[in-house]
Amino acid sequence: MNAVAMLAPTVGIASACDFLAVPRASYYRQHPLLGPAPQPLSPPLIVAPPLPARALRPDERQAVRDVLYSTRFQDTSPAAIQATLLDEGQYLCSTRTMYRILDADGGARERRDQCIHPPYQKPELLATAPNQLWSWDITKLRGPVKWTYFYLYVILDIFSRYVVGWMVAPRESAELAVRLIASTCKKQKIEPGQVGLHADRGAAMRSKPVAFLLADLGVTKTHSRPYTSNDNPYSESQFKTMKYRQEFPDRFGCIQDSRVFCHPFFSWYNGVHRHSGIGMMTPQMVHYGTAERVRDLRQSVLDQAYIVHPERFVHSAPKTLELPTEVWINKPKNSDENTH
Secondary structure: OHHHHHHHHHHOHHHHHHHHOOOHHHHHHHOHHHOOOOOOOOOOOOOOOOOOOOOOOHHHHHHHHHHHOOOOOOOOOHHHHHHHHHHOOOOOOOHHHHHHHHHHOOOOOOHHHHOOOOOOOOOOEEEOOOOOEEEEEEEEEEOOOOOOEEEEEEEEEOOOOOEEEEEEEOOOOHHHHHHHHHHHHHHOOOOOOOOEEEEOOOOOOOOHHHHHHHHHHOOEEEEOOOOOHHHOHHHHHHHHHHHOOOOOOOOOOOHHHHHHHHHHHHHHHHHOOOEHHHOOEOHHHHHOOOHHHHHHHHHHHHHHHHHHOHHHOOOOOOOOOOOOOOEEEOOOOOOOOOOO
């Protein structure tokens, strides 16, 4: 290897290795610094591909984008924009190209997904006595054959859980709702400004006839938020109680059958059914002010039982359930009172 190093400056490394029969690779491994200097790699030259003859130039694409997002056309489909521009003697690009430009900007989604709905306020409603806050709703009762229904309208007092008005009708109608609300207010002797009426956002609930009637009667109306059943829980609970009754049929043979069922049911619900939300009183007791007397009677029975056998009550003398003093729909979180 030393001989190659001595001869290399004269004849070159390759000739010296060949003359002395020394593999050049072996020589370079032992003398790496004598190898050919690595050549610096030059950065690759990036050449933009030529623009296709049919493609829009950047300024032309920007002009199309300005038209698509203009106030005039921001809610219009590209096909309608194209037709409008052609009617005005102007052609910018094909309809498909308009879609491509929108898609590149993320603007080709379903238009309903891009709508910003106004925020709906969470209803926070309080009742401290009967006939202060009512809730009403409509549920379907299945008819004799598939896809046939009867419609049960129910108005419920939130505080007492008393059904103040109901009706079974062959259809859901604002006019029928107006008739029921008016007759119920008359029956309960409602004064202007006395009661509020809460409902979901069904067509009949938001109809103009109902709104005009409530304005005439001096009744304040409120609505649930869309798709939020918890904003109308008391009507939903009442419907569940009815449909889980053992005698509730799978289908009603006719509308008269549904009315025959509802008459005894609502008599039972108002006058016999002990409701857990109102101290196991019946809605009728709370609505017409006899619940306090019934509670005192229950307490006297418990007191007598405690006197006779105090050893049977481990901790203290028994107490009856408390009656509600307030009932909320969506009680505020910063309120410290007990929920009833």
